[in-house]
Amino acid sequence: EPEVTQTPSHQVTQMGQEVILRCVPISNHLYFYWYRQILGQKVEFLVSFYNNEISEKSEIFDDQFSVERPDGSNFTLKIRSTKLEDSAMYFCASSPQDRATNEKLFFGSGTQLSVL
Amino acid sequence: DQQVKQNSPSLSVQEGRISILNCDYTNSMFDYFLWYKKYPAEGPTFLISISSIKDKNEDGRFTVFLNKSAKHLSLHIVPSQPGDSAVYFCAASGAGGTSYGKLTFGQGTILTVHP
Numbered sequence: 001e002p003e004v005t006q007t008p009s010h011q012v013t014q015m016g017q018e019v020i021l022r023c024v025p026i027s028n029h030l031y032f033y034w035y036r037q038i039l040g041q042k043v044e045f046l047v048s049f050y051n052n053e054i055s056e057k058s059e060i061f062d063d064q065f066s067v068e069r070p071d072g073s074n075f076t077l078k079i080r081s082t083k084l085e086d087s088a089m090y091f092c093a094s095s096p097q098d099r100a101t102n103e104k105l106f107f108g109s110g111t112q113l114s115v116l
Numbered sequence: 117d118q119q120v121k122q123n124s125p126s127l128s129v130q131e132g133r134i135s136i137l138n139c140d141y142t143n144s145m146f147d148y149f150l151w152y153k154k155y156p157a158e159g160p161t162f163l164i165s166i167s168s169i170k171d172k173n174e175d176g177r178f179t180v181f182l183n184k185s186a187k188h189l190s191l192h193i194v195p196s197q198p199g200d201s202a203v204y205f206c207a208a209s210g211a212g213g214t215s216y217g218k219l220t221f222g223q224g225t226i227l228t229v230h231p
Contacts, residue, residue: 004159031217043160043205043221056218091159095217104150105217107159 002026004108012114021077023092032075033093082115122222135193139206147210153202196229
């Protein structure tokens with residue numbers, strides 16, 4: 001069964017450093033997302049991406065965050081200057097095109113980001 | 117953000133019995149509801165969904181019920197199996213014409229099914 005792949009599984013960084021989290025969505029999917037879950041809190045939406053542009057972003061997704069689809073397979077989340085509060089599990093997800101299945105997001109296993 | 121709430125942090129059930137997981141929402145604009153389950157070290161996995169135009173959707177051992185007037189949905193698992201032990205998340209979408217795939221999650225309920 002096709003799956004969403006995320007690398008690395010764990011990332012440790014110093015506060016103020018830039019990090020790039022990488023994802024390979026399912027190949028025939030057209031919608032891509034990033035979610036995160038801070039320890040002990042809910043899974044929360046960050047950003048959705050379609051047709052090479054951001055469809056929607058949450059309040060969390062400020063100027064420190066950016067997303068990119070640099071080629072036909074990868075989807076990345078960049079945090080320019082990490083803060084302690086960015087420590088969380090970051091999930092990439094993708095979904096097919098039609099409305100009937102769009103919300104059936106397929107999630108990757110996540111990248112645990114620890115900012116020290 | 118309390119738009120989607122799962123008030124039971126955990127549920128323990130005997131194998132073969134019914135598991136009922138509950139979820140409440142406050143935003144009447146939500147029009148699509150989903151249940152995801154999550155095992156440790158894995159991402160959430162889609163389980164079952166229901167549109168707001170329906171009140172029940174069934175898929176094998178899993179049934180989701182939606183009560184729009186009460187803004188409540190529930191997931192029934194019958195019969196429960198030890199492999200069902202996981203964290204179950206309720207999620208909702210469609211509020212305010214937002215784009216597809218913007219899900220609002222509940223806090224999750226840890227289901228433990230004892231052999």
